Amino acid sequence: MLMAIFSFPCNPYQANTYLFSDPSGCCxxxxxxxxxxxxxxxxxxxxxxxxxxxxxxxxxxxxxxxxIGINLFRSMFDLPILAHRGGVGFINQVAAQAGIFGVKIESDFSPTEWLSGGDIISVGQSELKVLYTPGHADGSICLYCEKEGVVFAGDVLFRESIGRTDLPTGDFQTLAESIQKELFALPEHTTVFPGHGPTTSIGHEKRFNPFL
Ligand SMILES: [Zn+2]
Structure with a gap:
């Protein structure tokens, strides 16, 4: 088996959950x-x-x-939940918003471990590097696998679009800097897997993204 990536657009906002597996089936x-x-x-x-x-x-x-699925995940698995420490201020707000989706507001959305920019997360034989990319929201990260030439971009960069900056802690200038410094520094052939919508590449976005 080769490295594999599967995408699952879920919930009314069609946000993507990705499953990233190394060649041995560790994911x-x-x-x-x-x-x-x-x-x-x-x-x-x-x-x-x-x-x-x-x-x-x-x-x-x-x-x-x-x-929104953290509590469901926690009820099924005793596994680490990793997030960047910059997102700590959002955790209670998430609980308050959860009711909109019919999820109990007393759910615990906390991660079990905090990440920092530059951290390496090993996935079997593969590695994901944490890129800190604020601007859409504090604590936003992208995850880069150099060996496979892929980056998971969350809501930072979309195909010919970028993340919104009108929500708390959003800031256009910060977002543009994050993209230039962290994402546009990657090889142009790198495939981008965004938090919503279809995949793209760094090269395509450098040429055709109208927001940058
Ligand atoms: Zn978002």
Whole structure:
């Protein structure tokens, strides 16, 4: 088996949960966007069918469409939940918003471990490097796998678009700097897996993104 990436657009906002697996079948989930058992069952079926061994859940940022499934995840797995410490101020707000999705507001959305920019998360034989990319929300990270030439971009960069900056801690200038400094420094052939919508590449966004 080769490295594999599966995407699961979930919840009313169609936020992507990604499953990233190394060639041995060791895998991580990126974001917990699934908000009911029906959405989760697609992911669990794929895990079982491919005999994948789930290692952890990594959160790109603490907007509720990306973390709404944390409690469901916690109820099924005793596995690490990783997020950047810059998102700490959002955790209680997520709980307050959860009711909109029919999720109990007393749910615990805290991670089990805090990340910092530059951290390396090993996934079997593969590695994901944490890129700190604030501007859409404090604590926003991207996850870069150099060996495979892929980056998971959360809501920082989309195909020919960028993350919104009108929510708390959002700031256009900061976001543009994050993209220039961290994402546009990657090789142009790098495939971008955004938090919403289709994939793109760093080269395509350098040429065609109208916001940058
Ligand atoms: Zn967001």
């Amino acid at each position: 991580v989930l990126i974001d917990a966007t699934f908000h009911n058992m029906k959405e989760w069952s697609e992911i669990s079926t794929l895990l079982e069918k491919n005999n994948l061994r789930l290692k952890s859940l990594i959160i790109t940022h603490y907007h509720f469409d990306h973390v």
